[in-house]
Amino acid sequence: MDKEHTNSHTVTTLPLGGERGGGLHPLHLFRYCPLCGSSQFVENNGKSKRCLDCGFVYYLNPSAATVAVITNERGELLVVRRAKDPARGTLDLPGGFSDCYETSEHGVVREVKEETGLDVDRVEFLFSIPNLYEYSGFTVHTIDMFYRCYVKTGDDIQAHAADDAAEVMWLRPENVNPADFGLKSISKGVERIKALLGETTI
């Protein structure tokens, strides 16, 4: 793996990856044209459908999501337990889907606040991993962006679980096991960040 260091972040050159799941078109559940209601809403290419009646074309792009990597003064990793499906009850890192009109950086800060109550004052992009997220009977394609998050120090830096997190805990580096993380991209990401554990961002 080639690495080139820049002022603000590390650029990592990776194989393009691009794992393709199954043979189903990503829009196979969308049988009717959302514009005119025609049933002639057919595959246009591997990631889009076209309406043969009105010409409407829809492309499925991955949903942007964020993942926070936070370690405390003892080098322990901040981990949450998932309150909801998919992978309910398994370990996770704080994060979630980006909202429309917000930056990815703001999205990760917002999710950390919502799920743990912690205030992040600086973020640093690490890497991204594509994922498949099963929700409501539909496979959501995501691009999960991992950020190193630096938490504001102060009188009250106690993390507490809220929103999508059932529990928040600090894990010692030796207790961080990628197999305990139910979402595939998070498990892969945890494998990659193990080298960062033992450092502090709080």
Ligand SMILES: [Zn+2]
């Ligand atoms: Zn149409």
